[in-house]
Amino acid sequence: MGDIIIAVLFLLLSLFMFVNSNGFVSNFDRGTLGAAGFPKLIAVFMFFLSLIYIIKYIRANKNFNKTFDFKSVYEEYKFVIITVLLFLFYVVTMKYIGFIISTSIYLLASQWLLSDRKKKNIPIIIIMTLFISLGAYYFFTSYLSVTFPAGIFFE
Amino acid sequence: MFELFSIGFDQILHLDIMITVFIGVLGGVIAGAIPGFTITMAVVLALPFTFGMEPTQGVATIMGVSIGGLSGGLISAALLGIPGTPSSVATTFDAYPMVKNGYPGRALSIGIWASFFGTLISTVALVTIAPQVAAFAMKIGPWEYFSLIFFSLTIIAGLTGDTIEKGLLAGLFGLAIATVGIDPMTGVSRFTFGLYFLKAGVPFLTVLIGMFAMSRLLTEIESKTLRNDAISKGEQEYDSKFKLDIIDSLLIVLKQPVNLFRSSLIGTFIGAVPGAGASISNILAYDQAKKGSKYPEKFGTGIADGIIASESGNNSTAGGGLITTLALGIPGDAVGAVILSALMIHGVTPGPLLIRNNPEIIGSIFVALVIASFFMIIIQFLGAKVFVKIVNIPKYVLVPVVLALCIIGSYVLHNRITDLYILLAMGIIGYFLVKYKYPLTPIILGVILGPMAEVNLRRALITDPNPMLFFTRPISLFFLVIALASVVLSVRQGQKKNIGKNQKA
Numbered sequence: 001m002g003d004i005i006i007a008v009l010f011l012l013l014s015l016f017m018f019v020n021s022n023g024f025v026s027n028f029d030r031g032t033l034g035a036a037g038f039p040k041l042i043a044v045f046m047f048f049l050s051l052i053y054i055i056k057y058i059r060a061n062k063n064f065n066k067t068f069d070f071k072s073v074y075e076e077y078k079f080v081i082i083t084v085l086l087f088l089f090y091v092v093t094m095k096y097i098g099f100i101i102s103t104s105i106y107l108l109a110s111q112w113l114l115s116d117r118k119k120k121n122i123p124i125i126i127i128m129t130l131f132i133s134l135g136a137y138y139f140f141t142s143y144l145s146v147t148f149p150a151g152i153f154f155e
Numbered sequence: 156m157f158e159l160f161s162i163g164f165d166q167i168l169h170l171d172i173m174i175t176v177f178i179g180v181l182g183g184v185i186a187g188a189i190p191g192f193t194i195t196m197a198v199v200l201a202l203p204f205t206f207g208m209e210p211t212q213g214v215a216t217i218m219g220v221s222i223g224g225l226s227g228g229l230i231s232a233a234l235l236g237i238p239g240t241p242s243s244v245a246t247t248f249d250a251y252p253m254v255k256n257g258y259p260g261r262a263l264s265i266g267i268w269a270s271f272f273g274t275l276i277s278t279v280a281l282v283t284i285a286p287q288v289a290a291f292a293m294k295i296g297p298w299e300y301f302s303l304i305f306f307s308l309t310i311i312a313g314l315t316g317d318t319i320e321k322g323l324l325a326g327l328f329g330l331a332i333a334t335v336g337i338d339p340m341t342g343v344s345r346f347t348f349g350l351y352f353l354k355a356g357v358p359f360l361t362v363l364i365g366m367f368a369m370s371r372l373l374t375e376i377e378s379k380t381l382r383n384d385a386i387s388k389g390e391q392e393y394d395s396k397f398k399l400d401i402i403d404s405l406l407i408v409l410k411q412p413v414n415l416f417r418s419s420l421i422g423t424f425i426g427a428v429p430g431a432g433a434s435i436s437n438i439l440a441y442d443q444a445k446k447g448s449k450y451p452e453k454f455g456t457g458i459a460d461g462i463i464a465s466e467s468g469n470n471s472t473a474g475g476g477l478i479t480t481l482a483l484g485i486p487g488d489a490v491g492a493v494i495l496s497a498l499m500i501h502g503v504t505p506g507p508l509l510i511r512n513n514p515e516i517i518g519s520i521f522v523a524l525v526i527a528s529f530f531m532i533i534i535q536f537l538g539a540k541v542f543v544k545i546v547n548i549p550k551y552v553l554v555p556v557v558l559a560l561c562i563i564g565s566y567v568l569h570n571r572i573t574d575l576y577i578l579l580a581m582g583i584i585g586y587f588l589v590k591y592k593y594p595l596t597p598i599i600l601g602v603i604l605g606p607m608a609e610v611n612l613r614r615a616l617i618t619d620p621n622p623m624l625f626f627t628r629p630i631s632l633f634f635l636v637i638a639l640a641s642v643v644l645s646v647r648q649g650q651k652k653n654i655g656k657n658q659k660a
Contacts, residue, residue: 114555
């Protein structure tokens with residue numbers, strides 16, 4: 001099922017690219033390929049390839065009515081979902097609470113949630129959290145003079 | 156050629172550079188040894204740490220990581236029978252049985268020596284071939300360059316995908332990503348949707364980190380993968396008090412010069428072909444060694460020949476991949492793409508002019524390969540026993556930590572939080588694409604080659620609006636014909652596969 005969804009998305013992307021390219025006009029490129037030419041070329045190829053794929057797929061799998069069981073999908077992918085959500089939380093909060101705190105929270109939370117209830121190695125979790133959040137901060141700020149978001153607590 | 160080497164030695168033989176190369180090799184070996192941590196990931200994540208260095212030092216360090224990574228996969232492949240990276244799949248065929256037969260030290264030592272000689276042989280090939288390729292590339296025009304890139308992208312699509320359509324779609328998706336931002340020739344904004352941060356385009360490294368590191372990590376924590384890990388961990392059994400026999404195994408390796416050279420040349424060649432990296436060369440080298448052997452039936456029972464073929468095959472890919480990366484600016488695989496971007500970040504433009512304009516960079520890359528392979532032996536022989544323990548690092552520590560490094564690496568590049576959203580998007584897209592068997596390498600090469608392809612195509616048409624020139628200029632036609640041939644070949648192979656499947660069913 002996912003196969004066909006991805007192919008349809010590619011098809012839509014190609015249509016969108018083609019139509020959207022019409023807006024790329026400049027005075028410099030009269031008579032040549034211009035800014036729109038290359039994206040349109042990509043779009044045309046993408047359109048036909050995804051169309052071929054969709055047709056082939058439908059021919060090969062005439063009856064694809066798979067049942068979708070939310071619970072089993074969640075069981076299989078729960079850590080992936082948790083990780084993505086934590087990642088999003090991490091990036092969103094970084095601006096407000098600063099790099100060190102958000103990194104620490106993220107690392108603690110995700111190591112905690114991904115590990116088995118019984119087999120948590122708490123010292124390692126804490127050491128890695130501090131090592132990465134503080135270590136990376138000091139390495140990049142002092143050595144490369146990168147400025148990380150400081151957050152409201154340190155401003 | 157020798158001048159390049161002497162310039163290179165001049166550049167590299169400084170204590171600070173040697174130290175960072177050493178650290179690079181060490182990091183690479185460790186990353187290569189951890190299952191689920193690929194060489195590409197290691198190289199990508201090492202890159203931000205080199206931003207502050209001089210170009211030669213930065214590039215040399217990255218070379219160290221890649222050489223270390225290529226040989227690090229050996230440890231888990233031999234001792235646990237799990238390839239630490241896809242590049243050491245064939246190593247498990249003979250190294251693991253040898254360990255089970257009671258010779259863990261010998262299996263490791265043979266692999267280390269084979270990796271070492273593989274790197275050296277491919278470096279020699281690189282040094283001899285790269286300048287010729289560059290000289291050739293200087294003579295060709297935008298038509299040929301465009302056709303060459305077109306050829307590279309189609310061959311990658313054919314080699315890496317589940318089916319050719321998926322490979323080509325992935326490549327086109329990469330090209331599409333590359334068109335976001337300001338048009339290089341006219342300054343028109345394309346696909347920016349009024350978002351200011353998209354004007355600079357989608358940063359290549361963010362795509363790379365998202366696709367190759369983040370999506371991989373997400374796959375690693377699916378319940379299915381975690382269950383399989385638990386099973387394979389239960390099977391670990393080897394005598395942990397083994398001794399490495401350094402001298403004996405060196406003699407064993409040197410007694411097989413034909414195997415060593417054949418495998419290294421296969422690796423070098425595969426490295427130079429766009430799209431086919433170490434994950435293919437080790438298997439191909441193993442296969443050829445088996446076919447060329449007087450006793451093919453012994454392969455798979457734990458003989459030295461198999462380990463030598465696989466390990467020299469995968470390590471020699473490094474030198475081969477650099478031929479096209481340095482001389483043409485067209486990377487052979489994802490690792491090559493990172494090295495290419497490492498060069499660009501340090502202000503060096505890869506391509507035919509590089510050897511003439513920046514001999515010090517080229518020289519130091521050559522020398523770095525040699526030095527890194529010496530460091531690799533030292534690190535492997537001293538540390539193999541320690542690295543085995545690192546292999547068991549739990550996933551719940553590994554994945555969050557490496558993800559945090561991904562985020563830090565992407566942020567450090569431009570100091571923009573918006574890049575992190577792009578990273579997340581790329582990670583999720585990559586995850587789903589891999590799930591449905593779309594290859595990621597064509598995407599990366601599409602992103603990196605897209606602007607080059609477009610500029611050359613448009614330059615060709617500005618010089619002469621006649622598009623037929625692509626087909627009438629002989630070299631250009633040649634590339635287009637083999638591109639077409641590679642597509643036709645992949646389609647036919649795909650059909651054969653399908654017929655085979657139906658018959659089995």
